[in-house]
Amino acid sequence: MNILFAGTPEPSAKLLQSLCNNERINIIGVITKPDVAQKRGNKIKQSHVSLAAFEANLPIFKPDDLNSAEFKETLLKLDFDFLVVAAYGKILPNWMLASPKVMPINVHYSLLPKYRGASPIQSCLLNGDEKTGITFIKMNNKLDEGDCIDKYEMQVRNDHNKVTLEEDLCNLAIENIFTVLSNINQNNFGLLKQNNEASTYCKKIIKQDSLINFEMSSDEIYNKFRAYYEWPGIAFEHKNTIVKIKGMYVLDKNNTCLENEIFKFDKSGLTTKTADKTIVITHLQFPNKNIISSTDAFNSYKEFFIK
Numbered sequence: 001m002n003i004l005f006a007g008t009p010e011p012s013a014k015l016l017q018s019l020c021n022n023e024r025i026n027i028i029g030v031i032t033k034p035d036v037a038q039k040r041g042n043k044i045k046q047s048h049v050s051l052a053a054f055e056a057n058l059p060i061f062k063p064d065d066l067n068s069a070e071f072k073e074t075l076l077k078l079d080f081d082f083l084v085v086a087a088y089g090k091i092l093p094n095w096m097l098a099s100p101k102v103m104p105i106n107v108h109y110s111l112l113p114k115y116r117g118a119s120p121i122q123s124c125l126l127n128g129d130e131k132t133g134i135t136f137i138k139m140n141n142k143l144d145e146g147d148c149i150d151k152y153e154m155q156v157r158n159d160h161n162k163v164t165l166e167e168d169l170c171n172l173a174i175e176n177i178f179t180v181l182s183n184i185n186q187n188n189f190g191l192l193k194q195n196n197e198a199s200t201y202c203k204k205i206i207k208q209d210s211l212i213n214f215e216m217s218s219d220e221i222y223n224k225f226r227a228y229y230e231w232p233g234i235a236f237e238h239k240n241t242i243v244k245i246k247g248m249y250v251l252d253k254n255n256t257c258l259e260n261e262i263f264k265f266d267k268s269g270l271t272t273k274t275a276d277k278t279i280v281i282t283h284l285q286f287p288n289k290n291i292i293s294s295t296d297a298f299n300s301y302k303e304f305f306i307k
Contacts, residue, residue: 001185002080004100005049006031011170012086013048015107018174019084020056025178028080029059033089066093075099082181085139086173094141103184104139107177109169111135111151113199116144121166123202124156125227128219132156132165134173136180138191143201147191150180161229207232211242214262218250218277238262239304246291247283263305269294270305 005016005027019025030053035044046054053060063071076099083096083104097104110120112135124132133153137146152172156165183189210232212221224234225248235244251271264271269280285291292300 004080006088007049007086008033008047010048013052031061034062106139108135113194117202118204119202122227161226218274244285251278267295
C-alpha cells in the first residue's frame with residue numbers, strides 16, 4: 001500500500017514511524033506544517049512529523065497554501081492509495097481529498113461524533129469522561145464529519161492527564177491502523193454516517209483557560225489540571241500574584257480546619273477548600289521561578305499564603 005501521510009505533532013510522528021516500520025506499507029511522502037521561527041535565538045523549529053520524516057529519508061512537503069498551483073501540481077503527480085491524516089491542523093481542499101486512489105482517512109482521538117475539533121483529549125478530561133477512543137473516518141471537506149470506518153474504545157483512568165492519555169490513544173491507533181487500511185484495501189469494511197444531532201464540538205485551548213478559582217468544585221479543578229497538564233497548565237491568583245499549580249490531589253471530604261481561612265499550609269502541602277471538597281497542592285511555581293515542592297514552599301512562602 002502506498003500512503004501519503006499528513007500530520008504535525010508528536011503523536012502523529014509516532015504513528016508515521018510505525019507505518020514506516022511496516023514492510024507492507026510504502027510511505028511516498030509526508031505533508032506537515034511549515035517550520036516556525038522561535039522567539040528566542042532566531043532558531044527555526046520543525047514539527048515532530050517533519051523531524052520523523054527527515055530521519056526516515058522521506059520526501060517532505062510544507063505548503064503555506066494547500067491550493068497553490070505549485071503544491072497541487074507536485075502532489076497530483078504522486079501515486080498513492082491512501083491519504084492518511086493525523087492532526088495535520090488544516091482543513092483539506094476537495095482536490096486533495098480526491099487525490100488518493102482508494103480513500104482519504106483521518107485518525108481522530110475521540111469517539112465521534114463526540115468532540116469534533118481541535119481539543120478532543122482535553123475535552124474528554126475536562127468533562128471527566130470514563131471512556132474515550134479513536135475513530136477512523138473517511139474524510140470529507142467538513143470538520144471531522146466524515147463517515148466512520150471503525151472505532152476503538154478505551155477506559156479513562158483517574159490518573160490520566162493530557163500527555164498520558166494522548167500516549168495511550170496513540171498506541172491504540174498504532175495497534176489498529178494497519179488492520180483498518182488492509183480491510184479497506186480488500187473492500188472488507190462498511191461506512192457509518194455520523195449522527196450530527198449527537199455531535200459535540202471542542203474549542204481551541206488558549207492561555208487564558210489556565211486560571212481557576214476555588215469556588216469551582218474539586219473535580220472541576222482536578223479535571224482542568226489533567227486536561228491542561230502539558231499546556232497551558234492551571235494557576236490561581238493570590239495577592240495579585242499568579243501561582244501555577246504543578247502537582248495536586250483531591251481530598252475525599254471537607255477540611256473543617258479551613259472554615260475561616262483560605263489556606264492551610266504545612267510541609268505536606270498547601271490545602272484549600274473548594275466549592276465542595278478540599279484540594280492539596282503539592283508542587284507550585286511562582287512567576288519566573290522554578291517549580292518547588294510544598295516543603296520548599298512552606299519554608300520560603302508561608303507568610304505569603306497564611307498572613
